[in-house]
Amino acid sequence: MFNVGDHVVYPYHGAGTIKDIEEKDILGEKLNYYVVFFPLNHVTLMLPENRIKSSGLRKIIQPKQIEEVVTAMQPTEYASKKEAARPYSKENETLLKSGSIIDAAMVIANLTSKEGERTNGLHMEDRKNLDRAKQFIVSELMLVKNISEEEAYQFINENSKGA
Template identity: 35%
Template sequence: MFIIGDKIVYPMHGAGIVEGIEEKKILGETRRYYILKVPCGDMKIMIPVDTSDDIGVRRIISEAALIDVMSTLEDVTSEMSANWNRRYRENMEKLKTGNAVEVAEVVRNLVRMDREKKLSTGEKKMLSNAKQILLSEIILVRGMGQIEANDMVDQAI
């Protein structure tokens, strides 16, 4: 269980700070929710406390683990399917894990692919989402602003 002030990651949405834990009645069911404040986009997310483990909510990575993430961004592009549909599904599976290194891999590969040949609309949207997820965690790990974090990622790739 997390407490107010904890920095956590919600897969597919990004990292944020637990601002509160509230009981809410939604669709006739009363449950406790973490209220997560995400640094990118000034968004708040409600996460059911009782299913947070099942959906992969975790604490943010350490500074040491961030070094692995940055190394992944600098690393060679991993092999991707030439088939757009298969590549999209494979990348989506990586994003769903919530693993920062896998998210960084998706960002790196899509950025480099976009440089070679323009991405489809779906992959552009996926890249934007993956980058926001990655940036939100870097912002909280390093205590930096979004522009700084974005520059750091862009320079690494």
């Protein structure tokens, strides 16, 4: 399934690296746990092997897929009109929880478009979702492109209109 050293993405936490696979004896049952370190947050998570599939854990994207992320970050007229009527969208939170980098890029597109149309900026919940989406993408870009956090944020800002 996964191996030590694999770069993976865990929904809502972002990208990290499998540092170890440990066997634990819990209540007489032996289970393998994936130990995943998330460098951007400095968090380590232990995920039981029998919950990997349901957790949404996946490998990071391939470098050739970065162009899809850039395309998804581009605001559309449809997204802008759809978002304008609401103070914040549960749809954006749902997209962020999916664990998909494309979904996170769509959140950036939705919210940067909305931000450009508002004279007083985004509502607090929208700002939080925009920050989460950027952080999620940054964590993955750092591993895919082997770049720093600052370079990853710069990449997002250069490739999303109005960000």
